[in-house]
Amino acid sequence: MDAKLDFSILKTLTELPGVSGRETAVREYLKNLLKDSADEISTDTLGNLIVFKKGTSDKNLLFCAHMDEVGLMIHFVDERGFLRFVTVGGIDPRTLLAQRVRVQTKSGALLGIIGTKPAHITTEADRGKAVGIKELFIDLGLPADEVKKRVEPGDWAVLDRSYEEFGDGKISAKALDNRAGVFVLAEVVRALKNPFYNVYAVFTVQEEVGLRGATTAAYGVKAD
Incomplete structure (x- = not known):
């Protein structure tokens, strides 16, 4: 196996949106990437990609790496056009303030900034x-009526963070949990020739909300 990995694949994987239950973009990218390296590719009812x-x-032999983030x-959208939200998966709210996000809507992605009550109008109790x-809340920088036309409850958002290499071989990006694992498993599939075992590389869904895809894959594949 050639030890040189193609990190442009990891860059692409981390840039794709794929919140738990909404992994379509990641799954479609992997299907295209691995179509010439597999004997068979399928998708189960839950959405796992099985290579x-x-x-x-x-x-x-079963390998799993989860696609979701x-x-x-x-x-809901409040009267000022600010988007109120809940988290999908485990997120510490302290890490969200002033972050850029991409809100995924039916008409496309919208850039927004996460804000809160500004410091000059907070009370001592607030502080x-x-x-x-x-x-x-998420501020899209648009009038309230425009926001309400374009965003619906149930739309979702991912952090807007670029892939950067820094320091001594380090990487900063969103969704490294677990697109790093997805990247490694994809490279294994691409490099693997004439395996002894029947190899099932399963790129799973909904790990961040309860290991759902991996549980389904374990029963579906019946690995040794």
Whole structure:
């Protein structure tokens, strides 16, 4: 196996939106990437992408890496056009303030900024407590009526963070959990020739909200 990995694949993977339950963009990219490296590619009912490579034995070997990432789901649009949201997966609210996000709507992605009540109008009581999800909102920079036309409850958002290499071989990007694992598994599939085991590389969904895809894959593949 050539030890040189194609990190442009990881860059692309981290840039794709794929909140738990909304992994379509990641799945479609992987299907195209791996179509010439697999004996069979399928998608199960839950949305897992199953990439199969036939081995010379009758034993099944299962690898899993989850495609989904944590994110936000729009709960409602308030009277000022600010988007109120809940988290999808485990997110510490302290990490969200002033972050850029991409809100995924039916008409396309919209850039927004996460804000809260500005410092000059906070009270002493406000300043003495941690900011929670209920105090945060997404500002799209658009009039309220325009926002309400374009954004619906149930639309979702991902962080807008670029892929950057820094320091001594380090990488900063959104969704490295677990697009890094997806990248490694995809490279294994691309490099693997004539395996002994029947290899099932399963790119799973909804890990961030309860390991749902991996649980389904384990029962579906019946690996040894």
